[in-house]
Amino acid sequence: xxxxxxxxxxxxxxxxGTAVLVALITLFPIAWMISTAFxxxxxxxxxxxxxxxxxxxxxxxxxxISGQASGIGSVWLFFRNxxxxxxATVLVASLVSLLASVAVARFRFRFRASVxxxxxxxxxxxxxxxxxxLFLDFxxxxxxxxxxxxxxxxxxxxxxxxxxxxxxxxxxxPRELEEAAAIDGARAPTIFWRILFPxxxxxxxxxxxxxxxxxxxxxxxALTFLGQAxxxxxxxxxxxxxxxxxxxxWGPIMAASTMYTVPVVLFFxxxxxxxxxxxxxxxxKG
Amino acid sequence: MAEYVWRRERPxxxxxxxxxxxxxxxxxxxxxPYLLLAPGLAGIAVVLLWPLVQVGLYAFQNYGLxxxxxxxxxxxxxxxxxxxxxxxxxFWLSLRTTVLFxxxxxxxxxxxxxxxxxxxxxxxxxxxxxxxxxxxxxxxTPPVAAxxxxxxxxxxxxxxxxxxxxxxxxxxxxxxDWAGFNWTTSxxxxxxxxxxxxxxxxxxxxxxxxxxxxxxxxxAELYEAARVDGAAPIRVFWRITYPLLKPIFxxxxxxxxxxDFNVFTQSYLLTGFPGNRDEFNxxxxxxxKAFQFPPSYGLGGALALIxxxxxxxVTVGYxxxxxxxxxxx
Numbered sequence: 087x088x089x090x091x092x093x094x095x096x097x098x099x100x101x102x103g104t105a106v107l108v109a110l111i112t113l114f115p116i117a118w119m120i121s122t123a124f125x126x127x128x129x130x131x132x133x134x135x136x137x138x139x140x141x142x143x144x145x146x147x148x149x150x151i152s153g154q155a156s157g158i159g160s161v162w163l164f165f166r167n168x169x170x171x172x173x174a175t176v177l178v179a180s181l182v183s184l185l186a187s188v189a190v191a192r193f194r195f196r197f198r199a200s201v202x203x204x205x206x207x208x209x210x211x212x213x214x215x216x217x218x219x220l221f222l223d224f225x226x227x228x229x230x231x232x233x234x235x236x237x238x239x240x241x242x243x244x245x246x247x248x249x250x251x252x253x254x255x256x257x258x259x260p261r262e263l264e265e266a267a268a269i270d271g272a273r274a275p276t277i278f279w280r281i282l283f284p285x286x287x288x289x290x291x292x293x294x295x296x297x298x299x300x301x302x303x304x305x306x307x308a309l310t311f312l313g314q315a316x317x318x319x320x321x322x323x324x325x326x327x328x329x330x331x332x333x334x335x336w337g338p339i340m341a342a343s344t345m346y347t348v349p350v351v352l353f354f355x356x357x358x359x360x361x362x363x364x365x366x367x368x369x370x371k372g
Numbered sequence: 373m374a375e376y377v378w379r380r381e382r383p384x385x386x387x388x389x390x391x392x393x394x395x396x397x398x399x400x401x402x403x404x405p406y407l408l409l410a411p412g413l414a415g416i417a418v419v420l421l422w423p424l425v426q427v428g429l430y431a432f433q434n435y436g437l438x439x440x441x442x443x444x445x446x447x448x449x450x451x452x453x454x455x456x457x458x459x460x461x462x463f464w465l466s467l468r469t470t471v472l473f474x475x476x477x478x479x480x481x482x483x484x485x486x487x488x489x490x491x492x493x494x495x496x497x498x499x500x501x502x503x504x505x506x507x508x509x510x511x512x513t514p515p516v517a518a519x520x521x522x523x524x525x526x527x528x529x530x531x532x533x534x535x536x537x538x539x540x541x542x543x544x545x546x547x548x549d550w551a552g553f554n555w556t557t558s559x560x561x562x563x564x565x566x567x568x569x570x571x572x573x574x575x576x577x578x579x580x581x582x583x584x585x586x587x588x589x590x591x592a593e594l595y596e597a598a599r600v601d602g603a604a605p606i607r608v609f610w611r612i613t614y615p616l617l618k619p620i621f622x623x624x625x626x627x628x629x630x631x632d633f634n635v636f637t638q639s640y641l642l643t644g645f646p647g648n649r650d651e652f653n654x655x656x657x658x659x660x661k662a663f664q665f666p667p668s669y670g671l672g673g674a675l676a677l678i679x680x681x682x683x684x685x686v687t688v689g690y691x692x693x694x695x696x697x698x699x700x701x
Contacts, residue, residue: 219423242419
């Protein structure tokens with residue numbers, strides 16, 4: 087073992103071996119979810135479970151799509167609800183936080199530091215604390231059991247982190263560009279839309295990860311607001327309802343969970359390179 | 373200079389005199405930043421701050437269903453809700469569960485995440501891509517899907533974990549009859565073991581990726597020098613990596629504490645809320661008091677206030693750490 091080449095080889099081998107092990111352990115639960123989704127029920131409750139289904143079937147998916155398994159409608163209905171809520175949240179949160187981030191990144195004003203500290207603090211208010219008053223307020227406003235109420239709450243919840251992240255992107259846009267445009271006679275709205283907006287667009291994509299996750303994964307508000315109004319359920323509440331019905335329908339439940347997971351995984355893979363930038367400040371988490 | 377750009381004086385034009393005078397007004401009083409902030413701050417005030425104020429008020433009232441319907445008047449009850457809370461043994465049990473859970477899961481997540489971050493840093497490009505993709509998938513899985521999945525993995529009837537444990541020799545896994553062992557209804561310890569594994573699985577990727585981003589900022593020469601000196605990896609970590617990444621670790625620690633105090637989704641689903649009261653944590657206890665019949669928004673408010681104040685202490689630490697890193701500039 088005194089041979090340095092051999093030592094290096096052993097080191098590399100153990101390093102890569104550890105890496106493969108970590109990857110396999112991490113992937114296993116997801117693989118099991120997908121595998122269960124494709125298994126017929128006698129294989130799901132087999133006495134010798136196997137990761138690879140021996141008779142793979144789409145039956146679980148068709149039960150989920152027909153709505154027969156959950157009893158409250160096709161998975162597409164809940165997909166549509168979640169998609170509508172998520173897109174609206176991302177749009178509203180992006181626009182509002184872009185405006186606010188220009189204020190904190192480009193202006194010096196009296197309450198600037200207080201606003202920044204406020205943004206840090208409000209991120210941390212636990213949902214369990216807010217939900218009581220939110221439920222009563224939105225009940226009075228007639229905004230329970232519909233998607234608009236959820237969009238309002240999610241957009242506002244996404245704001246502190248979005249403003250905080252976008253601020254860094256706005257700050258990196260060279261001020262000279264804006265000044266040059268101003269000298270050429272462009273007015274503030276023109277500078278905003280024609281110069282600043284295209285340059286912070288990549289930052290907006292990164293920020294939208296956070297509002298996307300907030301809206302797509304949110305549980306406690308949707309659970310409380312949507313109550314028994316099945317047709318307004320978002321995907322997490324639909325999966326929860328389905329799960330809570332019992333009856334050990336693991337095939338269809340895993341099929342629904344898989345369909346729920348796929349879009350957000352794709353989104354993460356698309357934006358993966360932007361995930362790391364400003365992460366600590368952004369505190370992106372599901 | 374940029375401020376000058378955004379609030380620059382312009383020669384007045386004849387067209388649209390109304391708009392121009394408004395613009396002049398905005399410029400003269402330096403209102404631009406406030407106008408830009410207005411929609412955002414309004415949203416935050418209405419959805420985050422005002423409800424918190426209301427909850428703070430409920431905490432000192434007898435607010436419940438009769439008060440909402442108007443059948444009985446709202447009365448101030450002083451510290452009554454707090455006294456009732458502190459006299460309830462379920463409160464102390466759920467507080468204990470919450471604190472113990474965070475005390476175990478925070479270090480576990482930080483250690484696991486840091487180890488994977490260090491591993492990613494040393495791996496070749498291809499291997500690093502494989503590991504980080506795997507981690508990304510665990511991270512991206514929505515908590516509801518992940519919770520339901522873990523419920524199934526740990527299910528007594530057909531679940532993979534019980535099956536595996538029942539096949540392993542007793543000297544390794546103890547004498548418990550694992551076949552048919554119910555993790556989610558057998559008390560807080562088994563239930564929160566499952567939740568802990570789930571939370572670590574979903575949280576370590578964020579830590580790993582953040583630590584990796586920090587590691588990339590450490591000058592390679594420092595590690596070269598340590599290698600030349602023949603320093604052991606553990607020593608290199610504590611002498612070079614840790615001191616340099618200390619600010620990142622501090623923020624990760626505080627964020628983890630806040631997150632692991634708040635595992636509502638996972639605990640709601642994996643303890644079968646509201647079935648197993650001995651498996652309540654603080655989140656579930658608050659939700660139970662406020663929303664299970666008969667709802668007591670007063671008790672819920674008192675609890676929410678206590679919970680928020682506890683987290684506020686951690687948050688102050690987080691804000692101070694961020695400020696020290698120059699986040700406010």
